[in-house]
Amino acid sequence: MWFKNLQLYRLALPVNLTAESLHQALAKLAFSPSTSMDLQNQGWASPRDNDLLVHTVNGQMLIMLGTEKKLLPASVINQVCKAKATELEEQQGFKPGRKQMKDLKEQVTDELLPRAFSIRRNTWAWIDPLNGWLVVDAASPARADELLKPLLKVVNDVTLYSLRVAQLPASAMTSWLAADEAPAGFSIDQDTELRSAGEDKAAVRYVSHTIDPDDVRRHIAAGKQCTRLAMTWADRISFVLTESLAIKRVTALDVIKENSDSKMQNDEERFDSDFALMTGELNHMLGDLVAALGGEAPQQP
Structure with missing residues (x-):
């Protein structure tokens, strides 16, 4: 397995992090399948589909953040809302107000979510505690941040830096x-x-x-x-x-x-x-x- 894109970060040495301690930290935000009412679910998953959240080879660590998102376009919600608002107007004799439309949109979203398709994507990161590298396989810093934020939320004993070089x-x-x-x-x-x-x-x-x-x-x-x-x-x-x-x-x-x-x-x-x-x-x-x-x-x- 080879990373396609590298977002580069540095870990302050020495890195006091073991595979076991990292696994225990990641377990606090472990991935679990979303319920029918979740629009998005995110958490740490096993890189090798076993019980371990950290895969280690020769001291090098591999972790994976799983993200599951329901495909529920705003255009679909708006279309159903418009139809229901027309029915409501016929029933009550006047157009729904702002609060009614807000409540109606929430109702429609709740009704459609259980039927929405889900997509799953995984974001990988390689941690080198020996040389102080943390590398995220992501095409953009924003996608890398999706992994770094939950990582830093559960791991408190490391200091992370953006890589800086002498020449731009x-x-x-x-x-x-x-x-x-x-x-x-x-x-x-x-x-x-x-x-x-x-x-x-x-x-x-x-x-x-x-x-x-x-x-x-x-x-x-x-x-x-x-x-x-x-x-x-x-x-x-x-x-x-x-x-x-x-x-x-x-x-x-x-x-x-x-x-x-x-x-x-x-x-x-x-x-x-x-x-x-x-x-x-x-x-x-x-x-x-x-x-x-x-x-x-x-x-x-």
Whole structure:
């Protein structure tokens, strides 16, 4: 199993957290199936569908937040409310007032909820207590916050920081493109975005297209900065770095897949092997990326 998107956070060392203590903390907000009257339900679920809320391989921890939400569009509620309001008007001889409409909307919602479809999504997080990483597999900080808020609500003995680096990613990526040279251990791929900081927000995007250094330099001279850059680390992992220090479209390349053990006999062994491989590779890659961005800056909670 490989994370596709990385929202990066730091844990203050030493991390006084064990799998057992984390499991006990998460159990306070364990996921339970929603009732017919719940619009949304959220809680910690077992990553491997067993009784454990923390899955551990080589000291690396994996946790999962489950979210179940009823599909009940506002348009459906409004449509039913409108029909019922018409019936009510015919019965009482005048249009329902504001309070009546509010009560009617609540009544309709209660009636429709038991028949609404439910969707389930899981958000994963990797905790590395040895090196102080907490990484959420989420495409946006807002989605990551959905996991971090309930986590910090039950875990009191850790200090969490947003990752800070000495050089802003946009400045670093722009300088790499201007010099036509990637930092040590990395190569620049064919996807990038340059965006103006001015009011016009003009942007140029290269998608699966060879990046011409002279063309890029002209855009940089015109005031644009690189906000997204596709890169490959050590010919092993490709990804897109963003100006907010998020890492997207993480893909393990063939050299990793070829070196992985394809003779695993069952799903449990294969899952653990993939998780160990992912955490080991990403640990090295993140270390090299932080170094390429000038190292870590002083942290703020």
